[in-house]
Amino acid sequence: MLIASYNPAGMGDNLIVLTQQGTEYTFSRQGNVVQFINTNDEVIGYNFINISQSLDLTHANGQVFLSEDQVTILNNLITAAGFTSTLTVDDKPKFVVGYVESVEPHPDSDHLQVTTTVVDNDERVQIVSGSPNMKQGIKVVVAKVGAMMPSGLIIWPGALRGVKSNGMISSGRELKLPNAPQVPGALILPEDFAPVGTPFDAKSPAAQALFE
Known part of the structure; x- marks a missing residue:
């Protein structure tokens, strides 16, 4: 599962990506990447800060359907920040x-x-x-x-x-x-x-x- 959201008016230049549900979590920030982890030590999502430096989301407002190339760019950001878990493309219709x-x-x-x-x-x-x-x-x-x-x-x-x-x-x-x-x-x-x-x-x- 991969749910991405971009709302510059409400949340600034941040791309929120969720991979599973989680109401209780901790987070760790490395540079412009924030990783969210639930109580079972599972990664449930990321926040990519200043995402416009890496992705062109000029016309996005709300849910973003990420392409394989875009997910590759996000995974490069995750790896460069020192995190080991990566994202998997989800192109199934919702x-x-x-x-x-x-x-x-x-x-x-x-x-x-x-x-x-x-x-x-x-x-x-x-x-x-x-x-x-x-x-x-x-x-x-x-x-x-x-x-x-x-x-x-x-x-x-x-x-x-x-x-x-x-x-x-x-x-x-x-x-x-x-x-x-x-x-x-x-x-x-x-x-x-x-x-x-x-x-x-x-x-x-x-x-x-x-x-x-």
């Missing part, structure tokens, strides 16, 4: 067209439902959803584990009221699509929008026109 194959009531909630949802590569994931319009047989947008929502929320493996959930079925509002209803509810895609498993790009013309 937002995909999904299909809700089944829906079951949550055993400990009257408003949550447990779905089995097909994503890319015919993989099935369990996602707990609170969307009032959730039902079997619909196409949706799935934010997979490792996705960063436009709000900055990162999708990690988790559980809702004791039931495991690996991903999020997104609303148009959460994806910040133009004219999306500002109320709870999953974005139900037209049947002919795209095949199940297709990467979903919220900035594409097709996505931008969903609520016209």
Whole structure:
């Protein structure tokens, strides 16, 4: 997993890179590289300070999808700083067209439902959803584990009221699509929008026109 974020207005010229979830951690700084380590002595991420000296992120604002060449540059910075752990490219799509194959009531909630949802590569994931319009047989947008929502929320493996959930079925509002209803509810895609498993790009013309 590789989640990178660059927000110069809010955080200055710093590239934050996360490789796994961690709420408790220590850090070590060497030059312009800060390494974060969790309580199990595992590296969970880096902060690259003054990153514009090494990468051109002129047009970046929010999540950054790093190329293999860019990851190589970051690994060179890590090595030069004296750290031994390096980053691995993650080019798998994090937002995909999904299909809700089944829906079951949550055993400990009257408003949550447990779905089995097909994503890319015919993989099935369990996602707990609170969307009032959730039902079997619909196409949706799935934010997979490792996705960063436009709000900055990162999708990690988790559980809702004791039931495991690996991903999020997104609303148009959460994806910040133009004219999306500002109320709870999953974005139900037209049947002919795209095949199940297709990467979903919220900035594409097709996505931008969903609520016209």
